Amino acid sequence: MPLNIGVIGLGVGEAHARAGASHQESVVTYLCDISKERLGQIAAQHPGAATTTDPGAVLCDPAIDVVVIASYDDNHYEQTMIALKNGKHVFVEKPVCIFAHEAKELRNEIERRPGQLFFSNLILRLSARFMRLKELIEQGQLGELYAMEGDYNYGRLSKIIDGWRGQQAFYSIVNGGGVHLIDQMLWLAGERINEVMAYGSNIVTRDTGFRYNDYVSSLLSFRSGLIGKMAANFGCVYPHFHPFRVYGDAGTFINNRGDAELYRSCEQEEKPDLISDSYPGVDKGDLFLNFLDTITGDAKPVVTRDEIFDSMAVCFAIDESVKKGGPVTVEYL
Ligand SMILES: NC(=O)c1ccc[n+]([C@@H]2O[C@H](COP(=O)([O-])OP(=O)(O)OC[C@H]3O[C@@H](n4cnc5c(N)ncnc54)[C@H](O)[C@@H]3O)[C@@H](O)[C@H]2O)c1
Known part of the structure; x- marks a missing residue:
């Protein structure tokens, strides 16, 4: 059937x-x-x-x-x-x-x-470029990771000013957009975040009907000592894209709008390896196919329910930190 x-x-x-x-x-x-x-x-x-x-x-x-x-x-x-x-x-x-x-x-x-x-639908998980990055990390090519930075540059301001998003009882640009990068960081790091500290602002949209922050910048303290930085940037004058950097003691990965780069040296003359898998290179329905294959027993889930709730818990902690004006311990769900 x-x-x-x-x-x-x-x-x-x-x-x-x-x-x-x-x-x-x-x-x-x-x-x-x-x-x-x-x-x-x-x-x-x-x-x-x-x-x-x-x-x-x-x-x-x-x-x-x-x-x-x-x-x-x-x-x-x-x-x-x-x-x-x-x-x-x-x-x-x-x-x-x-x-x-x-x-x-x-x-x-x-x-x-x-x-x-x-x-x-945490669709970035299926991005070939990020899957390659995960492989490089697992192979130890970046060495021990100590920092990860990502920006959710929305580039679609009218959607929050003119569309339904601004009419919601609460619209969190962290939970509504930044969650993709938080999930990405938790997945790449393979460990949880203990504590977050965040600030938010609404400079770009303050004279519009949008009542919430359009920019939130957060610091994320992972259990191993790894530190993350994630910004949800909905007001940016920049096309929709996710700049993403991972620093290890043996290499640095940088996601660009063109090819991504893997630096293995600090020498100015040394060229980085280029990673040219398309980005994001996924259709919005691709993860749904994995869902159906998981139901029929033909595949393993790309994203587990624990991972979905973990990334949301971090997002809620970031929003709480903005509200409180201080660090917040992540309460996992
Ligand atoms: N995973 C992703 O990358 C991704 C990308 C885009 C949107 N989204 C999410 O998808 C959801 C929809 O966003 P969108 O961009 O498609 O918005 P949209 O405005 O383009 O489309 C939403 C559609 O849902 C309909 N709708 C709204 N409430 C409904 C209801 N109660 N019952 C039946 N139909 C209803 C609207 O009439 C509209 O046609 C949002 O939660 C958004 O965050 C996720």
Whole structure:
């Protein structure tokens, strides 16, 4: 029996529907969007799928095995909870939810249901360039790591000023964007972050309707002594990109908009190795394919549920540190 997929929210959800339709053991059965116009556009690409403007119809349909939740952020918690309680496998876009207490409740519900798979779309994990970086680290080519720095340069300011993101009960650029880099750092380091210290500002958007910080810079103290720096930079005049640097005592990796570089020497004349795998080089629906393959038993999960909740816990600690104006110990969920 093929897996029946229901997709809620057809912005980025369109990529998940496309990926689902390409998967050999799955069928896109139900499409949902509150916008009739958007629903009609995407339904035209999936003529066999039923359509609805009511997410509850998908979440409670006993025929649906897998639910993709790609609605607005403030719908994720409730829709994920209903999907879990109705026995579905859940693939929810990041951020999984907005508040730490919601994350705790979801975690508890997920733990009670070991037969149901849960993923969030931390898509940078599938970037060939970052997979190569992970390999280089594991081979010891950078030596012992002592610092990691990454910037989530958004480059899409209008999305927070004019779009739904600014209308949410709370919009965290850390949980909504920086989470990709936090996940990346935890994965590359292979260890947890103990404590964070962060500052935030809203200089770029203060005269707009956006009510939250558009820039947050954080310092991250890992258990081994490794130190991270992560900035969520939503106001930047710069195309969407993630500058990323990893420093080890034997080498330095630098992610550029062109090729990435691996420096093995401090000599000015020595050229770095170039890493030219495309960046990010992934489609937004690619991780959903891994999710489906994990359900069918044909693959291992690229991102585990522990990793998803660990990166969120760090994001919540960063936001708490900005609010408090001091260091915050990460409370893992
Ligand atoms: N993982 C990633 O890299 C990535 C990239 C883009 C967006 N996202 C996430 O995906 C989610 C959607 O963002 P987007 O960029 O696609 O936004 P979008 O505005 O482009 O599309 C969202 C769609 O969902 C529909 N929608 C909203 N609430 C709904 C509901 N309750 N039920 C049914 N349909 C609903 C809207 O009508 C709209 O068509 C957000 O949570 C965002 O953070 C993740």
